[in-house]
Amino acid sequence: MADYPTSTFRWNRREFTALAGGTVAAFYYHGLSLAEESTKVKIDRIELFPCRYPMAGYFKFFAGPHGALGRAAVIIKITADNGLVGWGQSVPIAKWSYETLETATVALREYYVPALIGRDPTDIEGALMALDQVIAPGFSTGMPITRAGVDLALHDLTGKLRKQSLAGLWGLPSAETLTLSWTVNVQQLADVDALIAAGRERGYRNFNIKVSPDPEFDAELAKRVRAAAPDSFLWADANGGYDVDTAMEVAPRLADAGVDVLEAPLRPNQLQGYQRLKKQGALPILMDEGVVSATDLMEFHRAGMLDGVAMKPARCGGLLSNKRQIQYCRQHGLMWLGSGLTDPDISLAATLGLYAAFDLKTPAALNGPQFLTADVLQTPLRIEGDLAYVPTAPGLGVEVDEAKVVELMKQSGGDKLLG
Numbered sequence: 001m002a003d004y005p006t007s008t009f010r011w012n013r014r015e016f017t018a019l020a021g022g023t024v025a026a027f028y029y030h031g032l033s034l035a036e037e038s039t040k041v042k043i044d045r046i047e048l049f050p051c052r053y054p055m056a057g058y059f060k061f062f063a064g065p066h067g068a069l070g071r072a073a074v075i076i077k078i079t080a081d082n083g084l085v086g087w088g089q090s091v092p093i094a095k096w097s098y099e100t101l102e103t104a105t106v107a108l109r110e111y112y113v114p115a116l117i118g119r120d121p122t123d124i125e126g127a128l129m130a131l132d133q134v135i136a137p138g139f140s141t142g143m144p145i146t147r148a149g150v151d152l153a154l155h156d157l158t159g160k161l162r163k164q165s166l167a168g169l170w171g172l173p174s175a176e177t178l179t180l181s182w183t184v185n186v187q188q189l190a191d192v193d194a195l196i197a198a199g200r201e202r203g204y205r206n207f208n209i210k211v212s213p214d215p216e217f218d219a220e221l222a223k224r225v226r227a228a229a230p231d232s233f234l235w236a237d238a239n240g241g242y243d244v245d246t247a248m249e250v251a252p253r254l255a256d257a258g259v260d261v262l263e264a265p266l267r268p269n270q271l272q273g274y275q276r277l278k279k280q281g282a283l284p285i286l287m288d289e290g291v292v293s294a295t296d297l298m299e300f301h302r303a304g305m306l307d308g309v310a311m312k313p314a315r316c317g318g319l320l321s322n323k324r325q326i327q328y329c330r331q332h333g334l335m336w337l338g339s340g341l342t343d344p345d346i347s348l349a350a351t352l353g354l355y356a357a358f359d360l361k362t363p364a365a366l367n368g369p370q371f372l373t374a375d376v377l378q379t380p381l382r383i384e385g386d387l388a389y390v391p392t393a394p395g396l397g398v399e400v401d402e403a404k405v406v407e408l409m410k411q412s413g414g415d416k417l418l419g
């Protein structure tokens with residue numbers, strides 16, 4: 001087990017049958033029989049590549065001994081028994097949520113992969129339900145960041161089987177490009193101007209700022225960014241870093257400073273605090289971290305806690321869940337913004353495909369291109385200035401270079417990954 005990061009993991013049905021025991025094996029056979037009824041194509045093999053993408057620049061979630069090693073990701077390769085391949089990517093950030101590179105790898109290897117072998121890859125909902133059978137949900141969807149990689153790989157494989165892009169699978173048109181936003185996360189105000197200048201030099205016109213816990217610092221930060229970009233969309237994200245009284249004080253101050261929306265002012269379990277902030281009405285209040293399933297969104301909306309949601313498929317267990325949340329927002333007049341988890345290439349391609357299919361109008365805080373310096377694609381995603389071109393080929397629309405995946409995995413520190 002200790003040597004897992006230095007080699008990929010491979011399973012096929014024969015090996016799995018030899019390894020699996022008890023309940024899981026029974027479920028495996030059940031899944032296989034269902035798959036045989038619905039399609040001739042089955043998931044034959046799944047390989048995992050735990051990696052860390054190299055990074056540039058300061059971002060608080062990647063500070064510290066683990067984050068400094070790079071942006072963690074488990075790249076997932078699902079091969080169907082007709083030879084077609086789907087690629088996905090789980091993108092844990094230990095300092096953003098409780099999922100880590102190590103837990104994602106173990107959950108996939110020991111639980112999710114055995115539940116998927118032999119299934120119909122196009123039955124994505126059924127596959128996700130199968131994952132619930134092996135790791136139970138907690139308050140909401142279990143291991144959502146880890147599961148998202150499975151959801152992405154299944155969408156990729158389904159699109160390739162059907163020769164359709166994500167938008168095509170959903171019967172939707174797709175925008176050609178999406179506008180990206182530049183993330184301003186500074187430890188001192190003296191750094192603001194240089195960071196904005198760096199964004200402008202790259203062609204970025206809109207900015208999202210990281211705020212909390214200090215209201216004085218945050219109000220000044222917002223003023224400086226607004227002064228530097230008077231006509232931009234300015235989005236403040238506190239990542240749950242205020243207490244309720246501080247958030248009530250800071251929201252009007254951020255509004256006065258020119259902020260357009262306030263995301264995640266409180267930890268998501270501060271239900272009454274969110275209700276107070278929404279009633280205060282100083283800024284549109286968005287949630288992020290606490291909204292994992294569409295049920296969470298509906299409950300929080302009905303409880304009067306939010307004006308909208310910062311979306312991110314990586315947080316929500318993948319595209320299927322996030323698509324439902326966007327649809328809910330559209331049906332109920334809620335704001336939805338396009339966000340991400342500093343997504344590397346594969347996850348970024350999926351996220352662009354989702355937002356473009358649903359015609360996202362506001363700049364997307366997809367800052368992978370800002371912070372990550374490597375990719376595993378045959379042809380990198382096309383990003384010009386702050387415009388990301390949406391991939392349109394079947395599946396997620398990108399071709400993964402497996403040699404680059406293996407090389408990145410080898411460069412990622414081998415057995416040091418388990419800490």
Ligand SMILES: [Mg+2]
Nearest residue numbers: 237264288310
């Ligand atoms: Mg956020």
